[in-house]
Amino acid sequence: MKVGLFIPCYINQLYPQVGIATLEVLEKLGVEVDYPMGQTCCGQPLGNSGYESDSIGACQLFVKNFKNYDYIVGPSGSCVYHVKKHFDILEQTDDVKRVRKNTYELCQFIHDVLGITDLGASFPYKVGIHKSCHGLRGLRLGSCSERMDAPYSTEENLLKKVKGLELKTLNRADECCGFGGTFSVFEEAISVKMGKDRVQDHIDSEVEVITGADHSCLMHLEGLINRNKQPLKVMHIAEILNSTL
Amino acid sequence: MAHAQEATTFNENESKVNWHDKALWFVRQKRDKAAFNVKGWETLRDLASAIKANVMSNLDIYLEEFEANAIKNGVTVHWAKDAEEHNKIVHGILQKTNVKKIVKSKSMLTEECHLNPYLEANGIEVIDTDLGERIVQLAEEPPSHIVLPAIHKTKEEVDELFQEHLGTKPCNGDPQYLTDEARKHLRNKFLKADAAVTGVNFAIAETGGIVVCTNEGNADMGAHLAKVHIACMGMEKLIPQEKHLGVFLRLLARSATGQPITTYSSHFNKPAPGTEMHIVIVDNGRTEQLSREDFRASLHCIRCGACMNTCPIYRRSGGHSYNATIPGPIGSILSPGKDLTKHSDLPFASTLCGSCSDVCPVKINIHEQLYKWRQIITKDVPQPIVKKSVLKVTGNVLANSKMYDFVGKSSRFMLKHTPRFLVYSKLNTWGKERELPEVKNGNFDEWYKKRKKNE
Numbered sequence: 001m002k003v004g005l006f007i008p009c010y011i012n013q014l015y016p017q018v019g020i021a022t023l024e025v026l027e028k029l030g031v032e033v034d035y036p037m038g039q040t041c042c043g044q045p046l047g048n049s050g051y052e053s054d055s056i057g058a059c060q061l062f063v064k065n066f067k068n069y070d071y072i073v074g075p076s077g078s079c080v081y082h083v084k085k086h087f088d089i090l091e092q093t094d095d096v097k098r099v100r101k102n103t104y105e106l107c108q109f110i111h112d113v114l115g116i117t118d119l120g121a122s123f124p125y126k127v128g129i130h131k132s133c134h135g136l137r138g139l140r141l142g143s144c145s146e147r148m149d150a151p152y153s154t155e156e157n158l159l160k161k162v163k164g165l166e167l168k169t170l171n172r173a174d175e176c177c178g179f180g181g182t183f184s185v186f187e188e189a190i191s192v193k194m195g196k197d198r199v200q201d202h203i204d205s206e207v208e209v210i211t212g213a214d215h216s217c218l219m220h221l222e223g224l225i226n227r228n229k230q231p232l233k234v235m236h237i238a239e240i241l242n243s244t245l
Numbered sequence: 246m247a248h249a250q251e252a253t254t255f256n257e258n259e260s261k262v263n264w265h266d267k268a269l270w271f272v273r274q275k276r277d278k279a280a281f282n283v284k285g286w287e288t289l290r291d292l293a294s295a296i297k298a299n300v301m302s303n304l305d306i307y308l309e310e311f312e313a314n315a316i317k318n319g320v321t322v323h324w325a326k327d328a329e330e331h332n333k334i335v336h337g338i339l340q341k342t343n344v345k346k347i348v349k350s351k352s353m354l355t356e357e358c359h360l361n362p363y364l365e366a367n368g369i370e371v372i373d374t375d376l377g378e379r380i381v382q383l384a385e386e387p388p389s390h391i392v393l394p395a396i397h398k399t400k401e402e403v404d405e406l407f408q409e410h411l412g413t414k415p416c417n418g419d420p421q422y423l424t425d426e427a428r429k430h431l432r433n434k435f436l437k438a439d440a441a442v443t444g445v446n447f448a449i450a451e452t453g454g455i456v457v458c459t460n461e462g463n464a465d466m467g468a469h470l471a472k473v474h475i476a477c478m479g480m481e482k483l484i485p486q487e488k489h490l491g492v493f494l495r496l497l498a499r500s501a502t503g504q505p506i507t508t509y510s511s512h513f514n515k516p517a518p519g520t521e522m523h524i525v526i527v528d529n530g531r532t533e534q535l536s537r538e539d540f541r542a543s544l545h546c547i548r549c550g551a552c553m554n555t556c557p558i559y560r561r562s563g564g565h566s567y568n569a570t571i572p573g574p575i576g577s578i579l580s581p582g583k584d585l586t587k588h589s590d591l592p593f594a595s596t597l598c599g600s601c602s603d604v605c606p607v608k609i610n611i612h613e614q615l616y617k618w619r620q621i622i623t624k625d626v627p628q629p630i631v632k633k634s635v636l637k638v639t640g641n642v643l644a645n646s647k648m649y650d651f652v653g654k655s656s657r658f659m660l661k662h663t664p665r666f667l668v669y670s671k672l673n674t675w676g677k678e679r680e681l682p683e684v685k686n687g688n689f690d691e692w693y694k695k696r697k698k699n700e
Contacts, residue, residue, distance in 0.1 A: 190558055
């Protein structure tokens with residue numbers, strides 16, 4: 001099995017530790033991982049802003065970089081969702097179809113493809129999950145509170161096996177944090193209010209560490225936590241799954 | 246970015262925002278409980294969506310069938326191509342029957358057509374009889390929600406409004422007293438009205454009958470007392486057969502308010518002896534929306550308002566911020582079809598979280614349509630040059646890994662070494678209330694290259 005590591009642009013530039021944790025977790029599980037140099041971005045920021053046509057070059061580059069892998073795995077639900085959902089702006093060649101089909105979010109890959117839930121990690125803290133919308137309602141990483149399906153959660157299944165970790169239940173299990181890409185700037189007031197409410201839910205639920213499978217949501221929440229000097233830490237789920245504290 | 250401005254103003258009073266958010270979240274939770282108690286809820290949604298898809302694909306056939314059956318029942322059927330024609334038809338019927346006072350139960354279609362000001366300008370008294378609608382009518386505001394028109398008003402605000410307009414005593418917002426007073430006031434209006442206007446929740450092609458759902462019985466009270474009943478419906482309100490009604494009635498009230506069924510689901514099939522019944526079927530842009538393949542499913546909407554209650558943006562910006570008859574997620578995909586320029590900000594008033602699509606009882610892919618409208622708007626509506634060029638340049642950078650690498654490195658360098666007061670200037674909207682991420686010494690690429698070298 002040849003796995004291509006997909007590190008989204010903002011994780012590459014701003015959160016290298018998330019990329020490192022992702023690679024190390026996969027390697028611990030015996031996966032042969034290759035990181036194709038020269039990758040940039042899936043094009044989501046442009047697509048969500050209404051400029052999907054300007055992102056064709058980025059999308060083509062993505063396909064070129066990843067077309068020869070059995071699986072493409074990345075630590076960001078929303079970027080993976082974008083590849084799967086919105087790459088229909090490209091001509092649907094066999095390469096494009098294969099890349100779209102084989103791109104996986106990290107937790108989904110570990111849980112569904114490798115069939116592993118216990119990664120041997122330990123992390124003795126009270127943790128709350130921010131279930132990011134694109135992972136949840138786009139990739140169906142878990143059941144959504146709106147739908148009357150049987151409850152499940154890929155992230156929870158993985159975190160429940162982490163030694164010492166106490167998973168906290170939130171009042172609103174899957175409310176959006178208000179990041180939304182350029183929404184966070186163009187609709188600043190609402191974005192901030194939504195983020196504040198999301199952070200407060202974790203504080204009310206006695207959470208010490210907020211985690212999730214999308215660091216863009218976490219970046220927004222962390223920005224508010226740091227500005228308001230709140231007693232919370234933010235970590236990507238890959239960092240927790242890679243942890244042996 | 247009108248929505249963003251309105252939302253900013255709405256958010257100046259944070260406790261009011263919290264109250265608004267909680268009130269609507271309460272309704273959303275009630276809906277969850279009610280839906281949970283229906284076995285096969287998801288199957289029911291599939292069924293409703295399929296029935297509506299069938300109606301939209303055969304709308305011409307069902308409309309003609311409905312018209313023929315309604316005429317057979319003794320109902321007069323009118324067709325209106327737009328809002329103006331609709332208003333003229335309604336006014337024409339009132340003139341012919343010499344009506345001066347009407348009572349009107351809730352109908353978002355008549356809001357869309359601005360029927361009230363039209364009739365009032367022609368000397369007709371129009372009284373909205375749904376309590377929430379009457380409240381906003383007294384306040385001279387449009388409804389802020391399609392099911393809960395006055396949800397943006399606290400009971401204390403209603404108290405003041407009633408004192409001013411209905412002469413009630415101050416009561417600290419006692420809901421019991423206020424409702425009793427509204428009831429007395431409305432009863433008087435019902436008794437004196439010459440005609441009743443209602444909306445239509447479902448029109449059944451097979452029978453030519455219509456169904457109107459209310460919780461207050463106000464549609465029935467109006468239609469039964471007056472000599473003339475005018476029912477106004479958007480042409481998408483059809484369902485093929487009576488047997489399909491059960492699917493929608495089970496979904497509608499549960500999705501709207503968490504009730505098993507609306508208190509009154511009233512069937513109107515023909516005029517009572519000595520009275521007249523009219524049905525006005527309105528297009529007003531619906532045919533055009535039907536012709537847009539990507540957006541036609543927006544016409545499946547049964548106006549339950551569930552997408553508004555679940556929408557984290559609606560809950561925190563209020564219905565008026567959308568500046569459209571139908572606010573919230575569904576309004577944001579319907580309104581651009583009516584006036585792309587006026588409503589070009591609405592598809593952007595969303596994080597595309599997808600909660601609206603998952604809650605929708607008829608499974609409209611609302612968030613996908615929002616994404617699609619965005620692509621159209623940036624092409625068809627003039628965009629700020631700066632935004633347009635920045636995104637174009639970004640597209641070029643992201644298509645070229647060397648350029649991306651260079652821009653990444655220099656941005657990180659600048660962010661790390663620029664003094665705080667410059668980074669957090671007025672131009673940095675992100676930084677107004679949030680910190681930027683702390684810049685590390687290297688990026689992932691550099692780390693990976695180093696690791697490869699040391700292997």
